[in-house]
Every structure is written in C-alpha cells, then in structure tokens.
Amino acid sequence: MKKFFSRSASRFSAAAFQRSAKFAKFTEFDARELSRIVGPNGILTDPNDTTPYSTDWTRQFQGATAAVLKPKSTAEVAAILRHCNDRNLAVVPQGGNTGLVGGGVPLFDEIVLSTSRMNEIRAIDATTGIVVCEAGCVLERLDARLAEHGYAAPVDLGSRGSCQIGGNVATNAGGTRLVRYGSLRGTVLGLEVVKADGTVLDFMTSLRKDNTGFDLKQLFIGSEGTLGVITGVSFLAVQRSVTVDVAYLACSSFNDAIEVYRRSRRRLGEVLSACEFMDGEAMRLVNTHLGLENPFLGRPNYPFYVLVETAGSAGSNSSSQLETFLEDLFEEKLVCDGILAADGRQATALWALRERIAEALRIDGYVHKYDLSLPLSQLYELVEAMRKRTGGIAKSVVGYGHLGDGNLHLNLTSDENSEQLANVIEPFVYEWTASRRGSVSAEHGLGLMKAHCISYSKSPEAIQMMMDLKRMLDPKGILNPYKTLPMY
Amino acid sequence: MKKFFSRSASRFSAAAFQRSAKFAKFTEFDARELSRIVGPNGILTDPNDTTPYSTDWTRQFQGATAAVLKPKSTAEVAAILRHCNDRNLAVVPQGGNTGLVGGGVPLFDEIVLSTSRMNEIRAIDATTGIVVCEAGCVLERLDARLAEHGYAAPVDLGSRGSCQIGGNVATNAGGTRLVRYGSLRGTVLGLEVVKADGTVLDFMTSLRKDNTGFDLKQLFIGSEGTLGVITGVSFLAVQRSVTVDVAYLACSSFNDAIEVYRRSRRRLGEVLSACEFMDGEAMRLVNTHLGLENPFLGRPNYPFYVLVETAGSAGSNSSSQLETFLEDLFEEKLVCDGILAADGRQATALWALRERIAEALRIDGYVHKYDLSLPLSQLYELVEAMRKRTGGIAKSVVGYGHLGDGNLHLNLTSDENSEQLANVIEPFVYEWTASRRGSVSAEHGLGLMKAHCISYSKSPEAIQMMMDLKRMLDPKGILNPYKTLPMY
Numbered sequence: 001m002k003k004f005f006s007r008s009a010s011r012f013s014a015a016a017f018q019r020s021a022k023f024a025k026f027t028e029f030d031a032r033e034l035s036r037i038v039g040p041n042g043i044l045t046d047p048n049d050t051t052p053y054s055t056d057w058t059r060q061f062q063g064a065t066a067a068v069l070k071p072k073s074t075a076e077v078a079a080i081l082r083h084c085n086d087r088n089l090a091v092v093p094q095g096g097n098t099g100l101v102g103g104g105v106p107l108f109d110e111i112v113l114s115t116s117r118m119n120e121i122r123a124i125d126a127t128t129g130i131v132v133c134e135a136g137c138v139l140e141r142l143d144a145r146l147a148e149h150g151y152a153a154p155v156d157l158g159s160r161g162s163c164q165i166g167g168n169v170a171t172n173a174g175g176t177r178l179v180r181y182g183s184l185r186g187t188v189l190g191l192e193v194v195k196a197d198g199t200v201l202d203f204m205t206s207l208r209k210d211n212t213g214f215d216l217k218q219l220f221i222g223s224e225g226t227l228g229v230i231t232g233v234s235f236l237a238v239q240r241s242v243t244v245d246v247a248y249l250a251c252s253s254f255n256d257a258i259e260v261y262r263r264s265r266r267r268l269g270e271v272l273s274a275c276e277f278m279d280g281e282a283m284r285l286v287n288t289h290l291g292l293e294n295p296f297l298g299r300p301n302y303p304f305y306v307l308v309e310t311a312g313s314a315g316s317n318s319s320s321q322l323e324t325f326l327e328d329l330f331e332e333k334l335v336c337d338g339i340l341a342a343d344g345r346q347a348t349a350l351w352a353l354r355e356r357i358a359e360a361l362r363i364d365g366y367v368h369k370y371d372l373s374l375p376l377s378q379l380y381e382l383v384e385a386m387r388k389r390t391g392g393i394a395k396s397v398v399g400y401g402h403l404g405d406g407n408l409h410l411n412l413t414s415d416e417n418s419e420q421l422a423n424v425i426e427p428f429v430y431e432w433t434a435s436r437r438g439s440v441s442a443e444h445g446l447g448l449m450k451a452h453c454i455s456y457s458k459s460p461e462a463i464q465m466m467m468d469l470k471r472m473l474d475p476k477g478i479l480n481p482y483k484t485l486p487m488y
Numbered sequence: 489m490k491k492f493f494s495r496s497a498s499r500f501s502a503a504a505f506q507r508s509a510k511f512a513k514f515t516e517f518d519a520r521e522l523s524r525i526v527g528p529n530g531i532l533t534d535p536n537d538t539t540p541y542s543t544d545w546t547r548q549f550q551g552a553t554a555a556v557l558k559p560k561s562t563a564e565v566a567a568i569l570r571h572c573n574d575r576n577l578a579v580v581p582q583g584g585n586t587g588l589v590g591g592g593v594p595l596f597d598e599i600v601l602s603t604s605r606m607n608e609i610r611a612i613d614a615t616t617g618i619v620v621c622e623a624g625c626v627l628e629r630l631d632a633r634l635a636e637h638g639y640a641a642p643v644d645l646g647s648r649g650s651c652q653i654g655g656n657v658a659t660n661a662g663g664t665r666l667v668r669y670g671s672l673r674g675t676v677l678g679l680e681v682v683k684a685d686g687t688v689l690d691f692m693t694s695l696r697k698d699n700t701g702f703d704l705k706q707l708f709i710g711s712e713g714t715l716g717v718i719t720g721v722s723f724l725a726v727q728r729s730v731t732v733d734v735a736y737l738a739c740s741s742f743n744d745a746i747e748v749y750r751r752s753r754r755r756l757g758e759v760l761s762a763c764e765f766m767d768g769e770a771m772r773l774v775n776t777h778l779g780l781e782n783p784f785l786g787r788p789n790y791p792f793y794v795l796v797e798t799a800g801s802a803g804s805n806s807s808s809q810l811e812t813f814l815e816d817l818f819e820e821k822l823v824c825d826g827i828l829a830a831d832g833r834q835a836t837a838l839w840a841l842r843e844r845i846a847e848a849l850r851i852d853g854y855v856h857k858y859d860l861s862l863p864l865s866q867l868y869e870l871v872e873a874m875r876k877r878t879g880g881i882a883k884s885v886v887g888y889g890h891l892g893d894g895n896l897h898l899n900l901t902s903d904e905n906s907e908q909l910a911n912v913i914e915p916f917v918y919e920w921t922a923s924r925r926g927s928v929s930a931e932h933g934l935g936l937m938k939a940h941c942i943s944y945s946k947s948p949e950a951i952q953m954m955m956d957l958k959r960m961l962d963p964k965g966i967l968n969p970y971k972t973l974p975m976y
Contacts, residue, residue: 127750127864128894150754172699185703186674202947207861208893210927211660211710212934212945213972214954215673218706222699239757262615266638269727269801270758313757315812317805324803373695376615405696406616439698446700457700459690466702472956484701 012061012102012448017482019108024088026066026109034069034111037079042117044068053094053112054105058362058369061102061448065092066109070117074192074200074231080113081229081478082198090481093225095167096138098159100369101447103171103224103483110481113229115166122232123206124149129237130189130206135166135230151237154187158355166230172222174443179404180273180311181238184221191217192232196474206234219469224445225480227473241273241311245322246347248295249329250302250337254380257304259334261376261403264308267325271318274309276354278400279383285360285396286353295339295350302336306403307354357400357409365395365413368422370429373439376406382432383410389428393421407442430456446484454485500549500590500936505970507596512576514554514597522557522599525567530605532556541582541600542593546850546857549590549936553580554597558605562680562688562719568601569717569966570686578969581713583655584626586647588857589935591659591712591971598969601717603654610720611694612637617725618677618694623654623718639725642675646843654718660710662931667892668761668799669726672709679705680720684962694722707957712933713968715961729761729799733810734835736783737817738790738825742868745792747822749864749891752796755813759806762797764842766888767871773848773884774841783827783838790824794891795842845888845897853883853901856910858917861927864894870920871898877916881909895930918944934972942973 035043044050045067054065071077084091090110097104106112115136122132129151133142140160143153155168157175167173169191172184181187190205203217220228251257261275280301286292294301312318322340329335341347361367374382383399390397394412401409410429414421430440434456441450441457454463466485470477523531532538533555542553559565572579578598585592594600603624610620617639621630628648631641643656645663655661657679660672669675678693691705708716739745749763768789774780784790800806810828817823829835849855862870871887878885882900889897898917902909918928922944929938929945942951954973958965 127746129753172703174697174699178697182670182674183697185706186670199949201949201953203950205925205927205945207925207927207930209662209666209671209861209890209895209930210945211662211929211931212927212938213942213950214711214715214957215660215706215709216950216953218673218703221703223702227702239753241757258615265617265727267801267803269729269804270799271801271804311758313755313759313809315755315805315809316757316759317803321801321803373697402697407697437693437695439693439695439700441699442695442697443699450700454701457693457698461687461689462691462701462704465689465704468960469702472960 014063014107017107020481022088022477023090023481026089026111030087030089031067033083034067034080037076037083038069038071042070042072050112053097053114056097056099056102056105058100058367061105063105063107064109065106065112068112068114070114072117074194077113077194077229077231078198078200081194081196084111085197085476085478088476088478090478092480093170093229095135095164095170096159096162098163099167099171099447100371100444101441101449103445103447103480104167105448107448107482115164115231118231121145128208129239130234131237132204132206132232132234133165134232135164137165139163139165139168146237147240150240152240154181154235154238155184158358165233169221169233170223170225170230171445174402174405174407176274176276176402179275179402185218188217188221188233188235190234191220191230193220193228193230195228196476196479201228204232204234208236222445224447224484226470226484227479239313242314243316243318244309244311244347245319246341246350247308247322247326248339248350248353249306249308249335250296251304251306251334252302252336254304256334257306257403258376260306260308260329263329264325265404268310268321271310271312271316271321273311274307275404276307276401277403278305278354278357279303279398281396281398282357282400283353285364285398286356289360289363290356292353292356296337299337307350354400357398361398361411361413365415366417368412368425370410371442371444372408372410372433373406373442374408374433374436375438378436379406379408382408382429385432386410386412386425386429390421390424393418393424405442448483451482451484502551502595505595508969510576510965511578511969514577514599518575518577519555521571522555522568525564525571526557526559530558530560538600541585541602544585544587544590544593546588546855549593551593551595552597553594553600556600556602558602560605562682565601565682565717565719566686566688569682569684572599573685573964573966576964576966578966580968581658581717583623583652583658584647584650586651587655587659587935588859588932589929589937591933591935591968592655593936595936595970603652603719606719609633616696617727618696618722619725620692620694620720620722621653622720623652625653627651627653627656634725635728638728640728642669642723642726643672646846653721657709657721658711658713658718659933662890662893662895664762664764664890667763667890673706676705676709676721676723678722679708679718681708681716681718683716684964684967689716692720692722696724710933712935712972714958714972715967727801730802731804731806732797732799732835733807734829734838735796735810735814736827736838736841737794737796737823738784739792739794739822740790740824742792744822745794745891746864748794748796748817751817752813753892756798756809759798759800759804759809760796761799762795763892764795764889765891766793766842766845767791767886769884769886770845770888771841773852773886774844777848777851778844780841780844784825787825795838842888845886849886849899849901853903854905856900856913858898859930859932860896860898860921861894861930862896862921862924863926866924867894867896870896870917873920874898874900874913874917878909878912881906881912893930936971939970939972
C-alpha cells in the first residue's frame with residue numbers, strides 16, 4: 001500500500017518562506033512575449049499542466065509557478081532570460097526534477113525553465129570518447145547511445161531514467177560510480193551557460209586539457225542554477241566495462257564493513273567500480289515494503305551489508321580477482337555471509353536492494369532525508385546516536401550510502417510529517433556533522449532544504465565570496481531565489 | 489657539450505615589458521618589516537642569493553627581485569601579503585620554479601614568495617588515501633611517503649624531484665598520469681589559500697564529496713598565483729600499482745599511432761596508465777645529445793614512437809593483457825617494431841627516452857616551446873606545417889606529448905635566440921590552433937610567455953569574467969602581475 005503524504009503540510013512549502021518583493025508578478029504581457037520566444041507549444045500556464053513541474057517526486061517540495069517554459073535552443077534560453085531579467089521575473093532552471101533538496105522546484109510563482117526539449121547529442125568522438133550534447137539529454141538514453149561506441153557515462157544514479165545531464169552537472173551529482181571515475185568536476189570538459197542577463201558564455205571546449213586562464217565552468221558545476229543556466233555539456237565518457245561482477249556481503253559490525261572497503265580498494269584497485277553499504281534496517285524496509293527478497297533468506301538479518309562491484313575491460317581477470325578477494329574475506333571472518341551474482345539478472349536483483357531503499361522509505365512514512373559526508377570511522381556513529389535520540393518518535397532510522405566516498409544517507413521516517421521529530425533531528429544532525437568537519441550535503445546540494453545550513457560546512461569568508469560571485473553574475477538575483485544562498 | 493644561451497637577450501626579459509607605476513618600490517622599511525615576519529633566515533635580498541629565484545631552469549625567463557621571502561606557515565604568508573597589499577608591493581608566488589612559461593619568475597623587482605619551507609605532511613589517512621599537506625611539499629618526496637601506505641600521488645611529472653604540490657595545483661599540472669587518474673580538478677579535495685589582502689580562505693576539507701555551495705577552490709586551481717597564494721592542499725591519493733609494464737613501439741605513420749592509442753584504451757581500459765608519443769626527430773635528439781640508446785638500434789629511425797604503460801593491482805593480469813595486446817598490434821601491422829621492458833631498469837630506460845626530450849632540446853639550441861591541445865586527428869599536421877614553414881631557419885622541429893590527452897609539445901630550436909624564427913612561428917602557431925578550436929596552453933599555463941595569447945582560446949565574455957574575478961579577489965592587482973591576464 002503506497003502512501004504519499006501529499007496532504008501533510010510541508011516544512012518546505014511557500015507558507016514557510018517569504019516571497020521577495022523585488023520580483024515582478026507575471027502578467028499577460030509576459031505570457032505573450034515569452035510565447036513569442038518559445039512558440040505556443042513551449043509554454044504552459046494552466047495549473048493542471050504545471051503541477052508536475054512545481055512538485056518533486058518525494059512530495060516534500062510543493063510550490064507553484066506562473067509558467068513553465070520549454071525552450072528548444074540556447075538562443076531561446078538567452079531570449080527568455082533577457083526578458084525575465086529586464087522584467088525582474090524570478091526563474092527556476094529545471095532538468096529532470098529528480099533532485100532531493102528542492103533545488104529545481106519553484107516556491108511562489110517563479111517561472112520554471114525546463115531543459116527537457118533540449119535533448120540533442122551534438123557529437124560523440126569514437127576515438128577519444130569526448131561527447132558534446134544539450135543539457136536536456138536524459139542520462140540513461142545518453143548512456144545507451146554511448147554504449148554503441150563502447151563508452152559509458154562517467155556518472156550513474158538511481159534516477160537515470162529521468163534525470164538530465166544538465167541537471168547532473170548543475171548539482172554536481174555523485175552516484176555509485178564516483179568511487180571509480182571521480183566527480184563530474186574532473187570529467188566535464190566544457191559547458192555552455194546562459195547568464196541571468198541572457199549573455200551566452202561559451203566554455204564549450206571539447207579538449208581533455210586546457211590551461212588558458214581560470215576554469216570558469218567550475219563555478220557553474222554544482223551551483224544549482226543560481227549562477228547561470230547550463231544549456232550544453234561536453235564530457236569525457238569512460239570506457240565501457242565488459243566483465244561486471246557483483247558481490248553482496250553481510251558484516252557483523254560497521255568496522256568490518258570499513259575493513260572490507262579498505263581491502264577492496266587495495267586488492268581490487270582499478271577494477272573496483274562500486275562499494276556501497278546498507279544497514280539491517282534498510283534491508284528490512286526493502287523486504288517489507290517492496291517485497292524484495294533478502295539474499296540470505298532464512299539467516300538472521302545482519303546489521304550491515306556491503307555491495308562490491310568490479311568491472312574490467314575485455315581481457316581483464318576482474319572476475320577471478322573478485323572471487324579470490326571474497327575467499328580471503330571469508331577466511332579471515334570479515335564477512336558472515338556472502339553471495340556472488342551468477343548472472344546479470346542476479347546482479348540487477350542485488351543492486352535493487354541498494355537502489356530501491358529510497359522508494360521503500362517513501363512507503364514507510366514521511367521521510368526526513370539527510371545526505372552527509374563524514375570521516376569513515378565515525379560515519380555510522382551518527383545513525384546510532386540518532387536512533388537513541390529519536391527513540392519512540394521516529395518510526396524507522398536507516399543508514400546507507402557510498403562507503404567508498406564516506407557518504408552517509410541518513411533517513412528517518414514518521415507516520416505523519418512531524419514537527420516534533422524534525423526538531424529533535426535538527427539542528428543536532430548538522431551540528432554533529434560540523435563538529436567532525438563533515439559536509440551537511442555530500443552530493444544532493446543545498447537547494448531549498450539546506451540553504452539555511454550552509455554555515456555548518458562553509459566559513460564566513462567562503463560564504464562572503466559566494467555572495468560576491470552571485471552579485472557579479474546575477475546582480476538582480478533572478479536565478480533560483482531562496483536556494484543555496486538564502487541570504488542573497 | 490651543454491650550451492645554455494644565458495647571454496642571449498630573451499623575449500621574456502624585463503626589457504620587453506613595462507613596469508607598472510602603480511606598484512611601490514621596495515624600501516629598507518619593507519625589508520625590516522618583512523624580516524620581522526619571516527625571521528632573518530627567511531629573507532634574501534643579495535642578488536647572489538636571489539638569482540636562482542628570478543631565473544627559470546630553461547633560462548628563457550630572467551628577471552629580478554627585490555627580495556625573496558620564505559615563510560614557514562600560513563600565518564606568515566598572511567602577514568606578508570597584508571604588508572605588501574598595504575604598501576602596493578607586487579608579489580610572485582613561487583613553488584619549485586619548474587614551470588615552463590615564466591609564471592613563477594619575477595620580472596622587475598616583484599617580491600618572490602617561496603613556499604619551499606612549508607613542506608610538512610599534515611596527515612595521511614591510510615584507509616581512504618586522503619592526504620593533507622603544506623604547499624611546499626616536493627612531489628617526489630610526497631609520493632615516497634605515500635608509497636609507505638600503498639598509495640601514490642595522482643599526478644606525475646618529469647620535474648618530480650623539485651616541483652612542489654602547491655605549484656602543481658596552482659598551475660593545474662597535467663603530466664603523464666592524467667590519462668589514468670584525470671586532472672587535479674578531480675583529485676584535489678581542499679585548499680588553504682591566502683588572498684592578496686592577507687585573508688586566509690579555509691577550503692581545507694578532506695572529504696571526498698562536499699556539495700554545499702560553489703566549489704570555490706576550483707578558482708585557484710590553475711590560476712597561476714594571480715588570485716591567491718595556495719598554502720595547503722588536501723587530495724585523494726591513488727592506489728599504488730603493483731605490476732607496471734612498459735612497451736615501446738614504432739609506427740610508420742601518425743594515424744597508426746592514433747590507432748594504437750584508440751585500441752589501447754579499448755583493450756587495456758582500466759590498466760592503461762600512460763600513452764605517450766614522440767617523433768623521429770625527438771629520438772634523434774635524445775640519441776645525439778644525451779647518448780641514450782635507440783631501443784631499435786640498427787633499424788631505421790622510425791617516424792613515430794609510442795610508449796604504452798599498464799599498471800595493475802596485486803591480483804591483476806595487466807602484464808598478460810599488455811602482451812596479448814601487443815601481439816595483436818604486430819599481427820595487424822599497426823606497429824613496425826616493439827619492445828617490452830623485461831625489468832624495472834629497462835622500463836626506466838624507455839621512459840627516459842620520452843622524459844628527457846626537454847633536456848636534449850636545451851642542448852640542441854635556444855628552444856621555442858609550445859604546449860597545445862588539438863583534436864587528435866589533426867595534432868601532428870601542425871608539426872608538419874611548422875617544419876615546412878621554418879625550413880632553413882629552424883635547426884630542429886620536434887613533436888611529442890601525451891597522445892591520450894590530445895596534448896602536443898611542439899618545440900623548435902635555433903642556434904641563437906632568433907627574432908626572425910619567433911616571427912615565423914608566432915602568431916601562426918596560435919592562429920592555427922585557434923582555428924581548430926584547440927588550446928594554446930594545454931598544461932603549462934599562460935604565465936608570462938602566453939598571457940598575451942589568451943584571446944586565442946578564450947572568448948571576450950570569458951576574459952571579461954576573469955577580469956571581474958581578479959578585481960574581486962585582488963583589487964590592487966599585487967599578485968603575480970604581467971602574468972595570465974596581461975590587461976589587468
């Protein structure tokens with residue numbers, strides 16, 4: 001039975017914020033001028049049509065929009081922004097709307113600028129793997145096109161079927177392949193960006209190396225649409241692996257899980273392609289709510305599970321490397337139980353246990369989601385501290401994430417959206433993280449949800465510099481207001 | 489016989505530039521105040537002592553300095569900059585002084601701020617490979633320390649024995665491992681930077697992931713000391729490989745060399761750790777000037793050579809992968825000749841052929857150096873065009889570089905520093921590169937040498953944005969003047 005909690009008042013709805021008086025109201029004149037730019041099929045104003053763009057899939061963020069614009073080219077994006085900047089109309093750039101912090105959702109009446117109709121792959125260089133494409137290309141489709149040339153996208157996420165590459169870059173999306181291919185900051189080669197005033201910034205080099213001056217495109221990677229709208233991306237695709245193997249392991253302590261990671265890095269080195277963990281609570285939820293079978297059926301629910309994936313080129317022995325590695329882990333009793341997927345179907349089933357946790361949580365109740373970077377040795381202590389702290393108030397307290405990146409996804413559920421629970425969690429969770437010099441947003445970004453938390457992870461000097469940059473690039477502040485930098 | 493051409497007038501000496509009147513002259517008062525900060529052993533003013541800091545190893549850049557300062561801490565760097573900013577004294581940050589474009593060399597009387605006494609490794613996390621260290625750590629020493637924990641630095645350069653990690657980051661150094669581990673933009677996790685006015689910017693996170701706001705540290709990576717002085721670095725070390733194999737191949741055409749690269753990427757995938765090329769002219773020079781033996785002694789000097797290196801973890805079969813790959817290349821006649829190093833000594837000898845080309849060039853004559861990114865298919869056309877164009881004027885015209893990165897090192901020599909040759913090369917070489925949407929500086933940076941060439945690779949909007957950033961971070965322009973952004 002699915003429950004979506006769409007009727008509970010959200011802490012992130014318009015009611016909790018104040019609309020800035022500096023922005024103009026959308027008028028008939030604007031509708032006419034903007035239709036002229038994008039054509040009659042490129043604009044939606046009927047709330048029945050616009051609701052999917054002003055609500056996110058977690059249902060945590062429910063705003064409103066005066067109009068959704070769907071330009072087909074960079075020139076159209078530039079014309080839209082020129083108009084909006086002149087008229088002081090606020091704009092929210094939106095990709096696949098799969099973010100988890102409300103970064104792409106309008107709040108009051110901001111215009112949504114959707115890149116979904118900009119989905120052309122401009123070029124794939126078969127020799128170098130350098131790809132040039134529009135921002136609206138859906139990750140999964142892009143990856144399928146790259147597969148034809150023996151390449152793969154350098155980023156992969158559970159939302160691959162709807163997220164867009166432009167949104168991935170704008171939020172510096174992490175995902176499960178980061179441990180192998182690094183962040184988008186290393187693999188993105190060029191960007192085409194439109195500034196708030198409509199100026200097109202052409203950083204669209206498709207060279208692997210370019211040291212002529214400052215790397216300006218980096219400012220826009222991870223800036224959540226607050227500094228400019230990304231319309232084009234060039235990136236370096238990675239060689240597609242031929243032999244992919246997945247092992248699923250059970251550990252009796254988090255320390256053992258860390259040790260499994262440490263050894264996997266040493267022993268599997270260049271063929272390690274993922275190292276994920278989930279706790280027994282997460283397993284219970286995917287079993288209960290999604291009917292996914294525990295691979296160790298009949299055994300006790302272990303406290304920790306680790307998913308290790310290896311991926312190698314055609315001639316590599318990555319499969320036998322993984323097997324030998326697993327034998328040694330058993331011998332040294334670092335794992336209590338383990339399974340090696342015999343085929344692709346089994347591998348997919350094991351991955352589903354990890355990738356569908358978010359879905360199971362949504363069924364479990366109203367979800368309080370936290371995405372934190374912490375020193376590995378202390379990472380799970382927070383989940384335990386939280387369990388103690390919220391005993392009797394929270395329904396489930398779940399920890400999972402990217403072990404290799406020190407990235408914890410901490411989730412707490414309750415039957416209804418509970419202000420009491422929220423107050424027990426925050427600011428404690430952020431203070432705890434800050435005191436360990438962790439990050440209050442490892443990969444999701446700040447968006448609307450955590451904009452007010454920036455000081456936990458950034459110094460006053462850094463925040464000042466961010467404000468100076470915002471002022472330099474978007475002096476009227478029309479791009480994605482209320483997000484990332486709330487004080488601007 | 490070594491000739492250093494130190495007496496030829498350089499195109500990059502003070503005589504060719506105009507000292508900016510906005511900077512104050514260094515006085516007794518400054519000497520006294522600055523000594524107070526760094527102590528009597530931390531300041532050099534005698535030209536006999538300062539010359540090594542105002543000249544680079546290529547001898548192309550010969551400037552002068554009023555004083556060399558060697559702070560021992562970030563607090564000292566901050567105090568120095570506060571003084572210099574108040575007094576309008578220009579400052580050149582300097583690491584190992586191994587750059588090739590004069591970015592770290594003072595021109596008139598700028599104060600040199602050397603990071604050489606800031607060489608402490610603050611922490612190495614054995615589990616994650618995350619390193620925190622001071623800017624002045626010499627790359628080779630740092631790498632040796634990492635080796636003790638099974639890790640390696642993510643960057644490697646011929647100048648590893650003297651270059652410093654802070655300088656590597658400030659110039660976004662590329663090198664031979666980029667094809668495997670990507671650029672420093674992906675592997676640097678945090679920076680500590682001192683702004684021109686002495687403000688310390690603490691971006692010193694040592695987390696693999698942090699998406700809380702803009703990634704400000706990226707502005708300083710590759711900014712050649714014009715926006716701030718890097719005093720601390722945290723980065724992700726890479727797993728040290730256990731099996732390393734080097735093959736050296738001869739090809740009859742550049743197209744065949746490209747095909748070798750393309751296949752090496754496909755077939756060797758994750759174990760490919762370098763793919764370098766050099767032409768027959770480069771081979772002739774290392775044979776003649778350095779007495780290095782051509783590994784195919786007795787055969788004709790082939791037009792192209794490709795060095796392929798694989799590196800794998802303990803259990804990997806990277807050696808046999810390389811062998812099978814080489815057999816197939818021979819079978820398909822993509823290579824005319826080839827050798828696989830039997831041991832570490834032979835591997836080092838093969839690497840020397842590629843790494844010591846710069847040294848051989850310096851003996852050959854006065855060197856005109858260019859470092860370009862080009863589309864791979866057109867990369868060698870430029871060397872051929874240049875040979876035709878400079879026939880009878882240039883002594884040697886040599887092409888080599890990082891095949892996997894589309895990075896050509898084009899070098900031309902003459903017996904004396906020849907203005908005539910310089911005029912035949914430039915601006916042609918930059919125009920040719922720009923017309924192919926290449927980069928006029930792939931990895932060396934702009935420095936003093938190419939500051940005036942920025943427009944070939946950057947749009948007016950990008951240059952304007954760089955100027956705005958410079959103004960924001962260093963309003964008086966005291967940091968590394970005349971470099972990177974000459975118009976500021």
